[in-house]
Amino acid sequence: MKRFIKILLFVFFFSLQAQATEWQALPGTAPAPADNPTTAARVELGKMLFMDPRFSSTGTISCNSCHNLMEGGDDSRRVSMGVHGKTGGRNAPTVWNAAFHSVQFWDGRAALLEDQAKGPITNPVEMGMKDEQAAMDRIIKITGYKPFFDKAFGKNSITIDNVAKAIAAFERTLITANSPFDKYVKGNKKAMNKQQLRGMKKFVSTGCTSCHSGAAFNGPQKKLGRGFYVTFPTFDNKYVSQYKLNDDKGREEVTGKIADRGLFRIPTLLNITDTAPYFHNGSVNDLAEAVRVMAKSQLNHELLDTDVNDIVAFLGALSGEYPKIIMPRLPSTSGSSIIVEY
């Protein structure tokens, strides 16, 4: 009897949760930390720094190389390719709507976009600079950057922290609102087609919303800097070896705790049709297969192909409008190059 009541209670709370799925449209602006307001001057400088490959050792890799704003904010690759053709171990997360993540990187090792921005500069398989000072030396040599720093942060402000702040401020403007889903949530009931609406229901009934909730479909909302992590994969199945899903230690790499093995941040699902291949290791090339693998590995649920197709159709409704971006002019080094590594 006691067990029966327990099950009843579980069913009751589960159905409450399902009913309580509160769909939210993506906001037009992103939260910013108190010490880095998203000012026009910081955004402008940040855009330049984001696009400038001259802070990589070879002069070939910018933030945009792996987080291409002309594509889905990533690079179409399983894992990214940095200086000298070197490759890393994880798939580049999209920079679009990254501002709505409460922690950064797959393992949440950076609290804020400001912290994240510094990582790739000195990563030997990404931008490959010897140290942060070497990157700053390059920026200082490009004298045309000075007035932009002055305007954004005041005099004598060319520091690595301000580089990171400017890039983060720019990234907070990379928002793709007004997806068919957003329009639907705001009241336009024709914004999604029938298959997308079927997919939306199946997305809930399958249990996807237990992790992929909120306006960015990236988990219960936390304060900036606090992460929400889930073990991936949770259930063992044929896909685990097929796609090597257990090879990455996830958050254990950050904390050193075995309890954190395989824990990952919940990635956003916005614009997901533009960000193949999928997962932390980019091992799954196809979105339908990714849906199948997730349902089996996280919810122990084997989806019918029709369900998979409906959910994929729904995910297609999460692609919003990419804002128009004018290419920045990167300041010249006036008759000499600062790239000395070949």
Place this chain on the structure above:
Amino acid sequence: MKRFIKILLFVFFFSLQAQATEWQALPGTAPAPADNPTTAARVELGKMLFMDPRFSSTGTISCNSCHNLMEGGDDSRRVSMGVHGKTGGRNAPTVWNAAFHSVQFWDGRAALLEDQAKGPITNPVEMGMKDEQAAMDRIIKITGYKPFFDKAFGKNSITIDNVAKAIAAFERTLITANSPFDKYVKGNKKAMNKQQLRGMKKFVSTGCTSCHSGAAFNGPQKKLGRGFYVTFPTFDNKYVSQYKLNDDKGREEVTGKIADRGLFRIPTLLNITDTAPYFHNGSVNDLAEAVRVMAKSQLNHELLDTDVNDIVAFLGALSGEYPKIIMPRLPSTSGSSIIVEY
């Protein structure tokens, strides 16, 4: 007496030429071949193709990687870096105002921009595609490109020739008019400062205009497809070994004729302060040194430092206005990636 007359005649014609230096402002439009008018639809498609890295084997190298429109239309590197960090033998020429060159590449091996555009795709150290068909297979898989080809070239028009035509059409819009020099030539006598005006005179008196003439300072104007070539270096001197100026066989690589050894196309001098490092092998990092080397190697003239500085100041007046470019949206591959080489 005969010899004296000869010298007199030479001086007479030389002074005629010097007096006849007809300065020309850069036109706002570039010439196009009859079979590829610069239509808006072709330019739009060409911009997308120019910026899209997915036609390189690794998905990392676009035209813009080495001809960066946010910089001087090049890459700040001695020689460019293609797929897998591979490097070539020559410095990337600027794509800005490339439409005013009557032949393409340092050795003129492509007649038109249309011919040039195909080269890097299958070059193993640039975009590294196995063959043109492999690149076309990628473009066809990105179904979002089809309507743009339809609009630009009509139905069933996704061919390598039309890819090249679209890129060339876009490149013909990459013009930087209204430099201080252009404004001066058009009548604004205050557009250049005193040092620049001194440099302009020294540019003529030193003999630079014997090659660097015309609105783009890239030699006597020829019909599209016909080149004007000069031996570099012409005079032996200490710089030749210092900067390895004789290591490249130049146009001999194209024709196989020893008579063409060391022949190169005259590069434009527009925006030259934005295109360091210099020469076909990128061996000279500094513009002042490049001027010194050119005067000695081509005109057997040792310039005073003051003359060098004045000429460099004049060259700075050749930087025009870069047009604003909105980043293109690159069509998505809708839930699967086409990059299969890692």
